[in-house]
Amino acid sequence: MKYITFALGKGRLVNNTINLLNEIGIEFPEYHENSRKLIFEDEVNKIRIVLVKASDVAVYLERGAADIGVIGKDTLIESGANVYEMVDLGFGRCRFAVAGLPGTDLNKKRLVVASKYPTVTKQFFAKKGQLIDTIHLNGSVELAPLVGLSDCIVDIVETGRTLKDNGLVVLEDICEITARLIVNKASFKTKNQRINDLIQQIEASVSKKGDLVR
Template identity: 65%
Template sequence: MTYINIALGKGRLVDKTISLLKEMGIDFCEYHSESRKLIFEDPKNYIRIVLVKAVDVPTYVEKGAADIGVVGKDTLLESGANVFEMVNLGFGNCKFVVAGCEQLNLYKKKLIVATKYPNVAKKYFNQQGRSIEVIKLNGSVELAPLVGLSDCIVDIVETGTTLKENGLKILEEICPISARLIVNKASYKTNFQQVNTFLEKLQAIINRLEVNNP
């Protein structure tokens, strides 16, 4: 039996994913949140996790460096990676939105949209036949409409508090976001039994947790 390699994005999803794996009887005894190690193994279950930058998870899985990955739907959509999206893990919930000043006309001739997610923004507005200019920012996108850099933003929100504190409002909701489990297409075919058994056990745990915590 070979190891199943799982790519996890360093950050908010790691601890929840490891807790979920522990429910499956998979334990990484050396792991702790302050560790600088990037690879952890459970030799009993032939599972290995590799900690990478969250934005790189789809690439690791698509290129076969990992068989499986756990990634936010936002990162997955932006990457456009050619992978199988298999399981909604049910945590890390938020949503993609268009936000701006309340009086903004989203149907003006051409919008300037600031975002960390240019591919998501372009696809959303293009599907509606609306013309936009995208400005790629790496942080504090809420500032862009306030200083005249853009008309609006496309971003992920959880509670909307940051928007409200900066005088912005959700104008349109694009789609819900949560943590997803993705699988390399070749791994799913060549190592189907092992990977599928893992997926079935994981889904059973998720179903049980949903019943106990409706």
Template identity: 55%
Template sequence: MDFVNIALAKGRLAENTLKMLTLQGITFPDYHPGSRKLIYENELQKIRIIFVKPSDVAIYVEKGAADLGVLGKDILMENEANLYEVMDLGFGQCKFVVAALRDYVDQPGKKIRVATKFPNVSRKYFHQLGRPIEVIKLNGSVELAPIIGLSDVIVDIVETGKTLQENGLIIISPICRVSARLVANKVSFKTKMSHISRIIEGLRQNAD
């Protein structure tokens, strides 16, 4: 039997996934959170976990280097990868929002300057509203953009909204809720169906 490779990103998503795997008897004896190893194997059950950057999980799964992966719906929406979204794992919940300074006034018909780490999500959302936008792609601290006049609004994911509040921003429009998703490579889903199905069923029984 071939190994099933599962791509994870270190952090809360990985820890929650490993807890769910443990509940169905899938463990990795040499794993501990502080380790720098990137690959761990369960030789008996032929399951291997590989740790990659969060933004790379979809790439590893789409290209077949991993058969399964766990990533946030936010990354899945942004990457638009060609893979199967198998199930909502129920943890890692947050939401996509449009936020702006408290005194921001929208001017219908005017192009909106949008600062974000998620240009594809932003374009799709505003396109559905029929609003023209200028996307300003940032890699961090998007909350700063409206404060210094770089953008009119931001599109970002929030969990509690505390960071927005501390920087004088408010949510002006929710986009959608996101959470951790299990994804599968389309070829692996067929060629390793029996093995993968057992893993999926175990996760489904223990999902939040």
């Protein structure tokens, strides 16, 4: 039997995903949070996980190096990957928002927006029919409006603490974000039965939890 490979974006989604897999009986005995290994296997169920940079998950899938991926909706939109987006895993919940100093006028001409997510930013403002100037930054985006680099930012907001500590507020919500289970289209077609079973087990496990929360 061939291995089914999961690509997980390194970071907060890994533990959640591994817990979820444990719940459906898939175990990675060698995995612990501080391990530096990048690949773990469940030899019984023939499942392998590889830990990659979140923004690379889509590349692994599109190139067929992994069958299934777990990725935040934020990274998924930004990558524009051509994959099946089959389960909303419910964890890693946060949202995309436009943020800036209180009282910022978002309707001004030639709004300058800084973001780690240029695609999301452009799409959002294009939908509103607004021309903007996008500045692509790789981190510490909150700084941009403070030093006059931009009028506002587009970023993910989890608790809002980083914004608050820097004197920024949410000006407009864009959309909710959760972790998504994505599937390579070719794997879905060629390893259909096993992948299908796995997805159904995961879905059942997720919706059970969803019911508990409600």
